[in-house]
Structures are given as structure tokens and as C-alpha cells.
Amino acid sequence: MNDDLELERYELFEGPAYQFNFNRRQFLKAFSGGIALIVPMSNLVARTLQQEQGESGSGRGNQRVPDEIGAWIHIDESGMVSVFTGKVELGQNIRTSLAQAVAEELHVPVTTVRLVMADTDLTPFDMGTFGSLTTPRMAPQLRKAAAAARETLISLAAEQWKVERTAVRIVNARFINHDASKSLTLAEVAKGQKLVKTIPADVQVTPVSDWTIAGTSVPKVDGRDFVTGKHQYTTDMKRDGMLYGRVVRPTAMESTLVSSDTKAAEAIPGVVVVRDGDFVGVAAPDQQTAIRAEKAIAIHWKAPGQPGNEELFEYLKKNSTVSSRGGGRPVGSIADGMAAADRKLSQTYTVAYIAHAPLEPRAAVAEWNDGKLTVWTGTQRPFGVRSELAEAFHMPEEKVRVIVPDTGSGYGGKHTGECAIEAARLARASGKPVKLVWTREEEFNWAYFRPAGVIEVSSGVKNDGTVTAWEFHNYNSGASAIQSKYDFPNQNIQFHNSKSPLRQGSYRGLAATANHFAREVHMDELAHLVNMDPVEFRLKNIKDQRLKAALEAAANAFGWSRRKKGCGIACGFEKGSYVATAAEVSVDAKTGRVKIERAVEAFECGAIVNRMHLNNQVEGAVVQAIGGALFENIQFKDGQILNGKFSRYRLPRFSDMPKIEIVLLDRKDLPSAGAGETPIVGLAPAVGNAIFDATGNRLRSLPLTP
Amino acid sequence: MANVTSLNVNGKRLRVDVDSQTPLLQVLRDRLNLTGTKYGCGEARCGACTVLVDGQIMRSCVTPVGRAGGKQVTTIEGLEKDGKLHPLQEAFLKADALQCGYCTSGMIMSASSLLNKISKPSREEIVKHMDGNVCRCGTYARIVNAIEIAAGTAKEVAE
Numbered sequence: 001m002n003d004d005l006e007l008e009r010y011e012l013f014e015g016p017a018y019q020f021n022f023n024r025r026q027f028l029k030a031f032s033g034g035i036a037l038i039v040p041m042s043n044l045v046a047r048t049l050q051q052e053q054g055e056s057g058s059g060r061g062n063q064r065v066p067d068e069i070g071a072w073i074h075i076d077e078s079g080m081v082s083v084f085t086g087k088v089e090l091g092q093n094i095r096t097s098l099a100q101a102v103a104e105e106l107h108v109p110v111t112t113v114r115l116v117m118a119d120t121d122l123t124p125f126d127m128g129t130f131g132s133l134t135t136p137r138m139a140p141q142l143r144k145a146a147a148a149a150r151e152t153l154i155s156l157a158a159e160q161w162k163v164e165r166t167a168v169r170i171v172n173a174r175f176i177n178h179d180a181s182k183s184l185t186l187a188e189v190a191k192g193q194k195l196v197k198t199i200p201a202d203v204q205v206t207p208v209s210d211w212t213i214a215g216t217s218v219p220k221v222d223g224r225d226f227v228t229g230k231h232q233y234t235t236d237m238k239r240d241g242m243l244y245g246r247v248v249r250p251t252a253m254e255s256t257l258v259s260s261d262t263k264a265a266e267a268i269p270g271v272v273v274v275r276d277g278d279f280v281g282v283a284a285p286d287q288q289t290a291i292r293a294e295k296a297i298a299i300h301w302k303a304p305g306q307p308g309n310e311e312l313f314e315y316l317k318k319n320s321t322v323s324s325r326g327g328g329r330p331v332g333s334i335a336d337g338m339a340a341a342d343r344k345l346s347q348t349y350t351v352a353y354i355a356h357a358p359l360e361p362r363a364a365v366a367e368w369n370d371g372k373l374t375v376w377t378g379t380q381r382p383f384g385v386r387s388e389l390a391e392a393f394h395m396p397e398e399k400v401r402v403i404v405p406d407t408g409s410g411y412g413g414k415h416t417g418e419c420a421i422e423a424a425r426l427a428r429a430s431g432k433p434v435k436l437v438w439t440r441e442e443e444f445n446w447a448y449f450r451p452a453g454v455i456e457v458s459s460g461v462k463n464d465g466t467v468t469a470w471e472f473h474n475y476n477s478g479a480s481a482i483q484s485k486y487d488f489p490n491q492n493i494q495f496h497n498s499k500s501p502l503r504q505g506s507y508r509g510l511a512a513t514a515n516h517f518a519r520e521v522h523m524d525e526l527a528h529l530v531n532m533d534p535v536e537f538r539l540k541n542i543k544d545q546r547l548k549a550a551l552e553a554a555a556n557a558f559g560w561s562r563r564k565k566g567c568g569i570a571c572g573f574e575k576g577s578y579v580a581t582a583a584e585v586s587v588d589a590k591t592g593r594v595k596i597e598r599a600v601e602a603f604e605c606g607a608i609v610n611r612m613h614l615n616n617q618v619e620g621a622v623v624q625a626i627g628g629a630l631f632e633n634i635q636f637k638d639g640q641i642l643n644g645k646f647s648r649y650r651l652p653r654f655s656d657m658p659k660i661e662i663v664l665l666d667r668k669d670l671p672s673a674g675a676g677e678t679p680i681v682g683l684a685p686a687v688g689n690a691i692f693d694a695t696g697n698r699l700r701s702l703p704l705t706p
Numbered sequence: 707m708a709n710v711t712s713l714n715v716n717g718k719r720l721r722v723d724v725d726s727q728t729p730l731l732q733v734l735r736d737r738l739n740l741t742g743t744k745y746g747c748g749e750a751r752c753g754a755c756t757v758l759v760d761g762q763i764m765r766s767c768v769t770p771v772g773r774a775g776g777k778q779v780t781t782i783e784g785l786e787k788d789g790k791l792h793p794l795q796e797a798f799l800k801a802d803a804l805q806c807g808y809c810t811s812g813m814i815m816s817a818s819s820l821l822n823k824i825s826k827p828s829r830e831e832i833v834k835h836m837d838g839n840v841c842r843c844g845t846y847a848r849i850v851n852a853i854e855i856a857a858g859t860a861k862e863v864a865e
Contacts, residue, residue, distance in 0.1 A: 091804075223804070226804055229781070359754055360746075612802050646746075652846075
């Protein structure tokens with residue numbers, strides 16, 4: 001586990017990182033009856049084992065409710081199991097996988113477990129759904145809580161029957177005695193109880209080898225709501241008397257408002273116009289009227305001159321400063337390593353800004369009631385957005401409630417609350433609930449991007465394929481996966497902050513794609529320099545057995561030794577999981593158009609929780625990676641995005657899809673790591689290397705355009 | 707400008723009163739509360755807003771409601787019959803052909819028009835027909851699998 005994960009610069013934070021506001025007092029107020037098992041916040045932010053081992057708590061009996069609560073499981077008097085977590089569902093299927101973990105330990109069907117997610121009034125504080133942390137951190141703790149709940153319930157059943165607790169078992173949500181002559185339901189045991197416990201330190205969870213619910217391909221728990229169109233995303237919500245909002249946007253970023261004339265808009269019946277500082281927005285009874293009002297506003301902006309993407313990489317290097325974070329201490333001596341090398345190579349790699357383009361744009365429905373603000377919005381950081389709202393409206397956080405309906409994806413792009421603030425501002429002015437749905441153009445222009453970057457690599461290698469020196473400098477794109485699992489004896493790795501001309505932030509895998517692209521293309525170049533097979537060359541420099549296993553699995557499944565022209569491979573590690581990707585491409589000699597014909601990806605993230613959803617997640621990452629590898633590239637000039645709509649920004653489509661084969665390595669002996677991000681990192685370098693194999697043309701910039 | 711006063715949606719005649727230039731998408735979602743049809747891009751490039759008008763694919767975000775007057779509009783809400791899912795809806799669940807689900811309605815509507823025209827489409831025909839629909843989560847292979855399951859041509863169900 002990367003200890004620095006929460007502090008990664010490129011997970012976009014705004015506002016305080018820790019606000020432990022769901023405390024003991026609130027919990028006790030909310031708890032009515034039944035049995036509750038609490039996961040203390042300290043368990044979720046604990047770095048590693050040492051803190052878990054230091055956990056207080058003694059086995060059985062009531063314990064003190066911790067001051068700061070991270071999550072809890074509640075079995076109410078009707079036998080319903082509810083899990084309260086601040087995590088957000090955005091298509092990664094944690095609503096299913098967390099229910100599986102809890103159902104497994106409680107010995108109940110998945111259908112009896114209900115997840116209450118991401119509601120700041122109902123669920124405990126959570127920093128956000130990012131960093132592939134739900135599976136490695138939240139799931140094991142919920143699992144422990146569920147196991148403790150099961151043991152508590154068994155004791156209660158034993159008390160009712162006046163038998164030893166060893167004589168009671170729970171099978172498929174029913175408690176049965178030793179000869180199965182008596183049984184009790186969850187409701188019958190929970191009835192009349194009012195029991196709150198903190199998870200004890202000695203709670204035993206089911207070993208992976210005994211999993212019967214976790215580890216199986218449970219279908220998406222509420223899948224039917226999605227295929228019937230019934231699921232209500234934020235964009236689908238409606239409140240009584242609700243108005244529709246629009247924001248009048250500047251013509252360029254960093255603009256200041258010079259003058260505005262809103263009279264004509266205000267004259268339209270039903271329209272409310274708000275001007276507050278540089279914010280100008282309207283609300284109207286229907287969308288068409290809101291659009292008409294927006295267009296009726298005459299407005300002048302002043303925009304400063306800003307760099308464009310033609311000068312981007314120079315600009316990033318010129319404005320850079322060495323960061324203390326993310327590089328790590330040099331190992332050995334670069335000078336010695338270079339002296340020992342037979343061949344040397346220095347190359348520069350670049351990556352473009354790209355957009356998340358979640359299909360559901362940012363949206364919010366805001367409503368004020370008696371000084372309390374409630375906002376439904378699609379965000380990965382409900383508590384962060386609550387802080388932003390509280391700050392924007394100068395009110396205490398207790399007066400703000402943020403609720404996140406399961407959202408139309410995010411990929412790291414929905415960490416912030418600007419849409420929520422805008423909707424709330426319009427709602428306050430109009431005295432009615434307001435829905436604001438950003439247009440696709442707004443989504444491109446006023447959200448934020450995956451950082452662009454420049455990466456310089458210098459290395460030395462012996463003729464036998466041993467890399468002797470490795471110097472790696474990343475400017476602006478980020479430090480994620482800047483370190484590798486290769487066994488380089490002499491290395492100097494640095495991340496350099498820079499001034500980004502565009503607003504940038506989190507993206508699926510953060511900079512891991514950029515750093516893997518530079519590293520894995522450079523490794524390919526070195527392999528060719530010493531006339532070695534790219535797989536053999538990598539294996540020569542790998543001691544890590546898990547990385548080796550992933551690389552070999554991908555190579556075998558691909559048929560690497562029998563490959564045709566036009567193939568490339570890459571491997572890597574990030575956020576606890578290992579990946580290797582092999583790709584075959586064809587390149588049109590005339591147009592230079594690249595088609596990825598085939599992609600094979602081996603992925604290992606410890607013990608598999610849900611093979612079907614993991615497969616889906618890995619396939620999806622490979623498909624999303626096609627865009628960044630081949631065509632996604634934000635064009636900008638003078639503070640304007642020049643290709644900020646789908647007709648100008650090409651996304652991967654059905655016809656771009658290669659034949660994809662996923663090889664999942666199930667390591668039941670290892671804890672489960674997250675899988676939403678790392679599977680995206682291998683495709684771009686594999687395709688770059690395949691293009692070189694096909695054409696002899698070495699491409700060092702993403703997107704790859706021969 | 708003339709107003710549209712009624713629409714035939716999912717076999718029912720519904721009263722509305724909107725300017726005929728209003729996008730069909732807005733009328734379906736905001737007036738008729740049929741929110742299964744989604745906004746994605748506003749320029750007919752992502753397919754999230756796909757509905758059928760007299761059996762033909764329409765990107766409702768760029769279709770003035772006036773063009774649907776007097777015709778039969780089918781939305782995702784119209785596929786389920788008496789509590790029984792449409793074969794494509796069943797197949798999407800079986801193939802796990804979604805992640806966030808935001809594109810799903812449009813995908814299913816596009817696919818249904820394909821199967822209405824060609825009962826057993828080839829893989830190439832599926833890809834060609836579906837290319838106007840975007841799934842940003844990247845579940846394309848599973849969607850193809852789901853369409854093949856519904857058409858009865860699937861060799862296997864993806865795991």
C-alpha cells in the first residue's frame with residue numbers, strides 16, 4: 001500500500017482533507033434499535049497492520065462507541081441488514097462487491113443486504129471514492145464488522161435457547177440449533193435489542209478459500225433498475241416547484257466580468273437572474289426558457305493571454321520546480337551506472353491533456369429549507385463537496401446535506417463541487433429547488449483535465465540486457481507509479497511540479513499511465529538497442545515475482561513467441577495490483593491510421609472478489625485507454641478549449657474495439673487490491689511499441705499519431 | 707410557432723403543450739417524466755438519448771418534438787411488458803453489459819431497432835449499427851455479447 005496515496009498531489013482536493021463529523025453523538029441519535037457494529041475511522045485511515053494490531057477492544061460485550069465512525073452495519077428489528085458507508089457507486093460495482101463481503105460473513109443472501117451510500121446526513125465521513133481504496137480498505141473492515149455481528153447474533157440466539165453458543169449456527173439467514181430442530185430468523189434475534197459494538201480486535205473473518213458469496217460473479221445488485229431506465233441519476237431528479245438553471249460562462253478561462261446587462265432576461269416571465277461577483281446565472285420554469293434567458297444577457301468579459309498547446313511542453317518545463325514528493329531518494333550512483341553501461345540512451349516523452357468525459361455530465365439539484373441546504377449531486381467526494389458548499393455560503397457543515405445518487409461515472413473527474421455550488425446559489429436566489437445539468441461543452445471547458453506532462457529518461461544498459469542506470473524526470477504529469485518494480489541498481493527519479501495552463505486534477509490511474517508510457521517505451525527502446533526480445537529483456541531486470549507472473553501470463557496468452565509483425569508489450573504495478581498488456585496493431589501505410597487488432601491483458605490484484613465485474617472493469621479500462629493512446633488530446637489556445645464537444649473530441653467507439661482477452665490471476669493467498677485504475681496503464685505503451693514493431697517509427701508522445 | 711399538444715409514447719396518447727421546436731428529449735424527460743432517455747452531448751454524437759420513432763432510431767436531443775407528432779415514440783420505459791423484461795434487457799443483465807449504466811437505455815434502444823430490422827445480425831452488422839452509441843466505461847464487447855444473446859446467436863456468455 002502506498003502510504004502517500006491520500007497526499008498524492010494529483011488527486012484533486014479542495015477544502016479540508018479530514019472532517020470527522022459523523023461522530024458518536026450523531027450515531028447514537030440515529031440509532032433506534034437492533035444491533036449495530038461500528039468500524040472506527042482509525043481502522044480505515046490506518047496505514048498498515050501495526051495500527052490494526054494496536055486496536056483497542058476486547059472481544060465480547062458492549063464497548064465504547066468511538067468518537068469518529070468510519071462505517072457501520074445495522075441489523076434492524078425487522079432483520080434487514082443495512083451497511084452505511086460514505087463511498088459512492090459510479091459503475092465500479094462496489095454496491096455489489098461490498099454487499100458480497102457483508103453477506104459472506106453474516107451468512108445471509110446478498111439480497112438481504114442494503115447499502116446506504118454517500119449521504120452526508122446518514123453515512124459516516126469518507127474522504128472520497130478514489131485511489132482504488134474501497135476494496136483494500138473499506139471491504140476488509142466491513143467484513144470484520146459483519147463477522148462480529150454474526151458472532152453477536154449467535155450469542156443472542158444461544159441465550160434465547162439457553163444452549164452453548166457452539167451449538168448454534170447460522171445458515172442462509174436462519175439460526176439453527178445443533179440438530180436443526182429449532183430455528184430463528186435474523187428479525188427474531190434482533191427484535192427488542194439495542195446493542196452497539198465496535199469491531200473487536202480478535203474478530204476472525206472467513207478465509208478466502210472458504211468464500212461462497214464473495215469470490216463469485218454476483219450480478220449487479222440493482223441491475224434491473226438500469227436496464228429499464230428506472231434508476232434516478234441526479235440528472236433525472238425532480239422536486240416540487242423545481243426550476244432549471246443555466247450559468248452564463250465566460251468566453252475564456254480566468255476571465256473577469258467587465259459588464260453585464262440582464263434586464264431583457266429579467267423581463268421574461270418566471271425567470272430569476274443572479275449576478276454575484278463573477279457568477280451570472282439564470283433559473284426558469286423549463287429548460288427552453290432558461291436557455292432563452294441566458295441568451296438574452298449581454299455580457300462582456302476580460303480574458304488574460306494564456307499559453308496554447310503548441311507551446312505547452314516548453315512552458316511546463318520552463319515553469320517547473322523540483323517536488324519533494326513522489327521521486328524518492330536516489331539509489332546507487334547514476335555516474336557509476338553509466339560508466340558500467342555498454343550503451344546509453346536519452347529520450348523525451350510527452351502526454352497530452354485529456355478529458356474524463358463521463359457520460360452523465362456534472363449535475364446538481366439544490367433545495368433550501370429553513371436555512372438548511374440539501375444538494376443531490378454526482379460527485380466522488382460527497383463530504384468534500386459539503387465542505388465546499390459550507391464555505392461558499394458561510395454556514396456550518398451541519399446545515400448542509402449532500403446526497404449522491406449512483407452516478408453516471410467519474411473516472412476521477414468528479415471530485416469537486418462547482419456545479420453543486422452554482423445550483424445552490426440559484427436555488428437560494430429563487431427560493432425554489434433548482435436543477436443544474438452542465439452541458440457537454442461546459443463539462444469540457446469548466447471541469448478539469450488529466451495533467452499533460454513531459455518525461456525525460458536517461459539510461460545505461462549492458463549488452464547482456466542489464467539496466468545499469470535509470471534517470472527519470474517527470475514534469476507536471478504527476479508522481480503516481482513514477483517508481484517501478486524493476487530492479488535498477490542505480491536510479492534517480494524526480495517529479496517536478498509545474499504551472500499548468502489548464503485546470504488539472506485526478507484521472508483514472510492519475511499519472512500512472514504517463515509514467516508507464518515513458519518507462520515501458522524506453523524499456524522497449526533499450527531492448528532493441530541490445531538486440532533482445534522485449535519480454536526477455538524485461539524479465540532480465542525483474543526480481544518481483546508477481547510482476548514476472550503477470551508479464552509471463554500476458555506473453556503466453558498472447559502467443560508472444562509466435563507473434564507476427566506489429567506487436568508490443570508493457571508491464572507494470574500500481575495501487576497494489578500488477579498488469580501486463582500485449583497489443584497487436586495494423587497501421588495504414590497511406591493514412592497512418594492505427595487500428596488495434598488485438599489486446600491481451602493479464603491482471604493480478606490479489607484474491608478476486610467478483611470475477612465477472614473484475615473482468616468487466618479490466619476490459620473497460622483497456623477500452624478507455626484506447627482513447628488516450630490513439631486520439632484523445634485537448635486542443636487549447638488563449639484560455640479556450642478548441643475541441644470541447646463530442647463532434648470534435650473522439651472517444652473510443654464500437655468500431656475501435658480490438659479483440660480483447662483478459663487473463664485474471666487469482667491470488668487467493670493475497671489480500672484483494674482495488675482494480676478500477678491500474679488496468680488502464682498498460683495499453684498505451686504496448687500500442688506504442690507495437691507501432692514501432694509494425695513501422696519502425698518510434699512514437700514518444702500520447703496520443704500516438706504516426 | 708405551432709405547439710404540439712399530444713404525443714404517442716409507448717402505446718399511450720399523452721397530452722402535452724409545447725413549442726414544436728423543443729427537443730423531444732426535453733419533452734420526454736421534463737414534461738412526461740420519462741427520464742430513462744438521457745442527455746449526453748446535445749449533438750447526436752453519443753446515442754444516450756436514443757428513442758424509436760415509428761421504429762426508426764432518433765437521437766431525441768436534436769429532434770424537434772414537432773417531428774414526432776402523430777408518430778409512435780418508443781422509449782426504454784416502453785420495452786418492459788407486464789413486468790416482463792424485453793429480451794435485450796434480460797441479455798444486458800446476463801452479459802453484465804453495463805457499468806455506470808448511463809448509456810444503457812440508448813444502447814438497448816439502438817439495439818432493438820437493429821433486431822427489428824435484422825433478426826440475426828452478424829458481429830460486423832452489430833458494430834456498424836451501434837457505432838453512434840458511446841459507452842465511456844468501455845463495455846462494448848459485453849454489449850455485443852448481449853445483443854447476440856438476445857438474437858440467439860451468442861456462442862457464449864461473457865464472464
